[in-house]
Amino acid sequence: GRFECPVFLGLDTVAFGFSDQAYGFSTTPMLYRGDLKSPEVVRITIGDTPALLRSVVLSDARLGARVGMIEDAGTLILPGTREFDSGLYRAAAPALGPADEWTVTHLTRGVGSVDSFDARNGRVVFVGMRGPNLPELFELRDGIEHRLTSFNEWVAAECRVVEPRFLSVSRGSGMSVEGWVLIPEGIASMPGSCPGILNIHGGPKTAYGEVFFHEMQTWAARGYAVIYCNPRGSAGKGDAFADIRGRYGTIDYDDIMAFLDAALQRFPEIDSGRLGVTGGSYGGFMTNWMIGHTDRFKAAASQRSISNWTAFWGTSDIGYWFADDQMAATPWSEPDKYAFHSPLSYADAVTTPTLFIHSDSDYRCWIQDGLQMFTALKYHGVPSRFAWFEGENHELSRTGKPQARICRLKEIISWFDTYL
Structure with a gap:
């Protein structure tokens, strides 16, 4: 298999992506959790999820380095792709139920592509492409995307x-x-x-x-x-x-x-x-x-x-x-x-x-x-x-x-x- 994007959830706990190669090299990874004091690892994403750790919607005009996964307040913020939309998702341990069946929630609402992003204390910002527009900086607040910049508005104004x-x-x-x-x-x-x-x-x-x-x-x-x-x-x-x-x-x-x-x-x-x-x-x-x-x-x-x-x-x-x-x-x-x-x-x-x-x-x-x-x-x-x-x-x-x-x-x- 293939391991990728390890992130610490605490001093001794690591979350990471792992692909079992069931479909060869291109097999989508699932999320796992491991304790550094134990050789055992546990899969924490169950059931139908998007292609996590993958932002693959193509463009030749994108901006920002790809980011794999970020820990924020004990949860994981990571990219994912479903159909033709690459967005941001949050993986979190459930308040009730099995501790190792994490829920995956879609955070972004616009259809398009998300490239670089960061998260801290619940605040999420990202570089995104929405519709036929070039990249801009966005912030997620209360489940709503707020555009923070207008660097590339001139393109739509001056070009067909x-x-x-x-x-x-x-x-x-x-x-x-x-x-x-x-x-x-x-x-x-x-x-x-x-x-x-x-x-x-x-x-x-x-x-x-x-x-x-x-x-x-x-x-x-x-x-x-x-x-x-x-x-x-x-x-x-x-x-x-x-x-x-x-x-x-x-x-x-x-x-x-x-x-x-x-x-x-x-x-x-x-x-x-x-x-x-x-x-x-x-x-x-x-x-x-x-x-x-x-x-x-x-x-x-x-x-x-x-x-x-x-x-x-x-x-x-x-x-x-x-x-x-x-x-x-x-x-x-x-x-x-x-x-x-x-x-x-x-x-x-x-x-x-x-x-x-x-x-x-x-x-x-x-x-x-x-x-x-x-x-x-x-x-x-x-x-x-x-x-x-x-x-x-x-x-x-x-x-x-x-x-x-x-x-x-x-x-x-x-x-x-x-x-x-």
């Missing part, structure tokens, strides 16, 4: 910020996939009025939400509809939903394509003949996978991607254990499985003009994965371009140097403008 439109798509057996569509302002309601970009998140165990996302707002401002969702593999709906070990490119691909079809039906102003696809990390893997399995996209932008699971196994900073876990095999136990789930295996079927974006200090998804796919597409005569970012890492789109982030967006927009 498009409200995301929610869409839920049934996938059978009581399961659904949720997501959103950004429709550019001023677009006529006539069918096929604007091109669309399908944006796929990384992780895969993260989640899109309703918070501000700079890159997507930028594309919408350029006249592109943006389509994005949380397929199987995503966080927020339980470990079984998130478990795609050994199934990369299968059920997750089907979910994304089903959501795309539903979005095109719901919003006929999006031109189904002018679609692009992009994503980074796992989203880069899925972009590579899609262009080898469908010709529906007229352009693609693959970012910090995986194209060859065997190469990823031997180069990534997490490769040898993450690949084993997510492939449910090793390169030696099932080499054919590694090949089956590697987009490089299908490069000879690609016809989609593709831009590759990689950073040479990215030790998570090494630049060689992008180069392999780029070279294969060039070999097979597919229009391709490789944008090499010197000195940047896996976080280019979120915390890269400002000039590099601007250059990245210009590369993507130029590519889609050319082919869409």
Whole structure:
């Protein structure tokens, strides 16, 4: 198992998260309590709880360091994610009943994302993203969120910020996939009025939400509809939903394509003949996978991607254990499985003009994965371009140097403008 975020509840008592790895590396931890004078530990969160110790709603415009868990007056304040909302929760021992069945209470009320936070003597403050707004500082008082700052109000006042439109798509057996569509302002309601970009998140165990996302707002401002969702593999709906070990490119691909079809039906102003696809990390893997399995996209932008699971196994900073876990095999136990789930295996079927974006200090998804796919597409005569970012890492789109982030967006927009 895996231990994380230990916090003292007294001189001799420690609370911590523990994952039993029942669903592999991505298994959500539960809360436990232990006495330093005894080897025994007790689980203190029972029943249905959000994904505690996880604030995974994505944005490329967030502020503040992640905080795991804080003790306040004998209780625990910690982040958690349910569906597409990352908020703050309080775990506390009950006044009545078994002492080791702690209650978990949702503290925040707004839907969005909570990043850094602090708590002392019952007072809780946090940096949060609410709606399509950028981060601000909030305080919780009497169960109500009070915004303390207005640093970023100018963005809504001076820029066109498009409200995301929610869409839920049934996938059978009581399961659904949720997501959103950004429709550019001023677009006529006539069918096929604007091109669309399908944006796929990384992780895969993260989640899109309703918070501000700079890159997507930028594309919408350029006249592109943006389509994005949380397929199987995503966080927020339980470990079984998130478990795609050994199934990369299968059920997750089907979910994304089903959501795309539903979005095109719901919003006929999006031109189904002018679609692009992009994503980074796992989203880069899925972009590579899609262009080898469908010709529906007229352009693609693959970012910090995986194209060859065997190469990823031997180069990534997490490769040898993450690949084993997510492939449910090793390169030696099932080499054919590694090949089956590697987009490089299908490069000879690609016809989609593709831009590759990689950073040479990215030790998570090494630049060689992008180069392999780029070279294969060039070999097979597919229009391709490789944008090499010197000195940047896996976080280019979120915390890269400002000039590099601007250059990245210009590369993507130029590519889609050319082919869409």
